[in-house]
Amino acid sequence: MTKTVALAFSGGLDTTVCVPLLKEEYGYDEVIGVTVDVGQPADEFDEAAETAEALGLDHYVVDAKEEFAALCFEGVRANASYQGYPLGTALARPVIATAILEVAKEHDCAGIAHGCTGKGNDQLRFEAVWRDSDLEVIAPVRELGLTRKWEKEYAAERDLPVEGGNEGDWSIDTNLWSRSVEGKELEEPGYVPGEEIYEWTSAPTAETEELELEFEDGYPVALNGEAYDPVELIETLNALAGEYGVGRSDIMEDRMLGLKVRENYEHPAATVLLSAHAGLEALVLTKEERDFKRTVDEQWSQKGYEGLVSGPLVQALEAFIAKTQERVTGTVTIRLEGGQARVVGRTSPYATYSADAASFNTEDVTGSIEQEDATGVAKYHGFQERLAKKVIAAAKGE
Numbered sequence: 001m002t003k004t005v006a007l008a009f010s011g012g013l014d015t016t017v018c019v020p021l022l023k024e025e026y027g028y029d030e031v032i033g034v035t036v037d038v039g040q041p042a043d044e045f046d047e048a049a050e051t052a053e054a055l056g057l058d059h060y061v062v063d064a065k066e067e068f069a070a071l072c073f074e075g076v077r078a079n080a081s082y083q084g085y086p087l088g089t090a091l092a093r094p095v096i097a098t099a100i101l102e103v104a105k106e107h108d109c110a111g112i113a114h115g116c117t118g119k120g121n122d123q124l125r126f127e128a129v130w131r132d133s134d135l136e137v138i139a140p141v142r143e144l145g146l147t148r149k150w151e152k153e154y155a156a157e158r159d160l161p162v163e164g165g166n167e168g169d170w171s172i173d174t175n176l177w178s179r180s181v182e183g184k185e186l187e188e189p190g191y192v193p194g195e196e197i198y199e200w201t202s203a204p205t206a207e208t209e210e211l212e213l214e215f216e217d218g219y220p221v222a223l224n225g226e227a228y229d230p231v232e233l234i235e236t237l238n239a240l241a242g243e244y245g246v247g248r249s250d251i252m253e254d255r256m257l258g259l260k261v262r263e264n265y266e267h268p269a270a271t272v273l274l275s276a277h278a279g280l281e282a283l284v285l286t287k288e289e290r291d292f293k294r295t296v297d298e299q300w301s302q303k304g305y306e307g308l309v310s311g312p313l314v315q316a317l318e319a320f321i322a323k324t325q326e327r328v329t330g331t332v333t334i335r336l337e338g339g340q341a342r343v344v345g346r347t348s349p350y351a352t353y354s355a356d357a358a359s360f361n362t363e364d365v366t367g368s369i370e371q372e373d374a375t376g377v378a379k380y381h382g383f384q385e386r387l388a389k390k391v392i393a394a395a396k397g398e
């Protein structure tokens with residue numbers, strides 16, 4: 001019986017050298033390459049297809065853009081951010097891993113492999129999904145301790161098709177939700193990058209534009225009065241807000257294995273949607289809900305970063321989030337200005353807000369509350385602190 005392994009395939013150097021290695025070092029007869037579409041640019045698919053053809057590799061492309069966009073929108077409901085990063089690469093990984101596992105099962109594969117090194121997050125995110133199956137999980141680059149230098153020499157010896165790659169350039173990961181740039185001088189936290197690292201965003205100018213975003217149950221559903229499906233909305237907003245330089249971030253990121261790395265990201269649509277969603281929650285949710293939800297959101301983001309998006313904790317967090325989002329319906333006006341997506345207006349039928357109560361016009365206060373009712377509250381406010389200060393002073397004999 002032929003022993004087949006499914007390989008997460010991009011056509012880059014790492015995954016290309018994995019193809020012969022899976023046969024020679026791991027005893028597989030056949031390798032199939034799987035590329036999952038989570039919104040990468042077209043040239044990445046061309047590169048994968050060309051390299052696969054040159055290698056004589058059976059190559060499958062799976063479109064998972066909708067599943068990925070749906071997960072990004074769960075991220076919006078959770079105000080997802082890990083240290084300032086809206087989790088583009090992180091959330092894509094479980095979607096990609098699941099799609100590859102399905103192809104592997106369809107082809108009766110005995111193994112499933114990726115080309116990640118032992119330093120990053122992606123190996124953990126992929127394997128968290130794959131180790132739930134009984135397939136052999138293989139990471140040749142990590143397990144054989146390969147270096148880029150060794151891979152290049154091996155590729156040259158074997159005449160493997162690797163010249164198409166972006167050798168010497170930044171290390172880039174692009175999908176619908178974000179574009180990440182790392183490597184070269186960017187590894188130095190003090191290095192100030194120029195405009196050349198950006199592809200989705202232009203440097204902000206004095207020009208501004210206003211957008212109206214509509215949400216239903218915390219999900220973004222329309223832009224400027226027109227309904228959009230999630231993939232379209234993200235693509236449209238990336239183009240629109242990118243022109244105003246919205247959604248750039250340069251962060252020091254703590255990876256799962258403890259390594260601290262410098263990361264640059266572009267995520268115009270994510271910034272617009274997350275800002276608008278937070279603006280609507282601020283109008284609708286009570287203070288107590290907002291305080292507690294920050295903790296829930298933080299936990300969701302942490303699990304999202306880890307690529308663990310379907311465990312019991314996340315399901316419980318999402319149950320709480322879903323309850324709060326029943327009222328996160330309404331419209332937010334965002335102004336793209338100076339590289340920012342600023343909330344400049346919001347309306348909702350569920351606004352926990354009374355203009356009368358908040359107004360300085362104290363004549364018509366809601367219900368039966370009078371201004372003078374605050375006197376008792378004002379007397380008590382800070383009572384315990386005043387008492388504590390007195391006790392401390394007395395005990396010290398002051």
Ligand code: ARG
Binds near residue numbers: 090171172181263
């Ligand atoms: N550090 C990010 C993460 O772990 C993204 C890394 C993307 N990879 C790259 N080669 N740029 O989610």
